[in-house]
Amino acid sequence: MKQLPDILTSATFWASIGTLWAAAGAWFTYVATALDSRRKTYEDVSNLILGVEVELELVSEWARGGEEDQGYLRATRGQLIREHPDWFNPSRSIFTFDAPNLNRLTSSLHVKSMATVIRPLFRLSYSIRRLFDYLDKYQTVAMSDITLYQAVLEKFAPKTSPLDVFASLPPENIVTPPPWKIEWERKERAYINLIFMMNESIHQFLIGGADSSDELCLYKAYRSAKGALQTFKGLLRREPLPVWYWALHLVAGWLALDGLWQVLRWYELWPRA
Numbered sequence: 001m002k003q004l005p006d007i008l009t010s011a012t013f014w015a016s017i018g019t020l021w022a023a024a025g026a027w028f029t030y031v032a033t034a035l036d037s038r039r040k041t042y043e044d045v046s047n048l049i050l051g052v053e054v055e056l057e058l059v060s061e062w063a064r065g066g067e068e069d070q071g072y073l074r075a076t077r078g079q080l081i082r083e084h085p086d087w088f089n090p091s092r093s094i095f096t097f098d099a100p101n102l103n104r105l106t107s108s109l110h111v112k113s114m115a116t117v118i119r120p121l122f123r124l125s126y127s128i129r130r131l132f133d134y135l136d137k138y139q140t141v142a143m144s145d146i147t148l149y150q151a152v153l154e155k156f157a158p159k160t161s162p163l164d165v166f167a168s169l170p171p172e173n174i175v176t177p178p179p180w181k182i183e184w185e186r187k188e189r190a191y192i193n194l195i196f197m198m199n200e201s202i203h204q205f206l207i208g209g210a211d212s213s214d215e216l217c218l219y220k221a222y223r224s225a226k227g228a229l230q231t232f233k234g235l236l237r238r239e240p241l242p243v244w245y246w247a248l249h250l251v252a253g254w255l256a257l258d259g260l261w262q263v264l265r266w267y268e269l270w271p272r273a
Helices: 007-062 077-083 112-142 146-156 162-167 186-207 218-235 245-266
Strands: none
Touching: 007 112, 007 218, 077 186, 112 186, 112 218, 146 186, 186 218
16 A cells, blocks of 8 residues: 655645646636637627618618719709709708717727727718708708798798699609799898708708718718728627737646646656656
């Protein structure tokens, strides 16, 4: 029978074995935590991208996002008056939308992970906010004088025959008289001209088109953000562990095996040299 060593020797031996295995275990636990953190970051960023993509689909309707669409190209005021007589009408509905992922992007925990795309997305968020702030001003001006608003709407109302009621004309066949064929009072004319100029600013400058000189117009900001996001998404990968981790893997593995080898020798299950 093997003679048992004294207590001090045993305590020292098992303490050294515990130290070896604890060091190896601590390293592999840290690696597992790092891998899980990288996996979670990848999933969170992927989900954030998905949310932004959904919002970009909505933005595209405002930014004239079709592949061949040139947006609102620059034109003289005379051309705009002929092409967009509806811009004089204060009842022209303009709806806004919410883009929470774009608005909160810079405060996200994953800003660093999205560093290459954060700037164009922030510029798009700014373009949207700038447009909507102006739309608030537009609505305030349009509704500032209800009596004037109602008087203008009555003159813009389509002039139809009583027989048209029975014909049930679809909306696209109902013709609204162009503003230059309506007799306006001086106050009314000033009002609709202001409404037109505000619509001009909205479409020509804030939304803009391919020939716009403002890179922050919605047309260009949208395309810049969309292109950057597509590139980022195509390159998105789960962050790998640093190469130098492999050196510590070898050290930790050696510590674990060395501890096992020492235990086998302790119990004489491994032949001594």
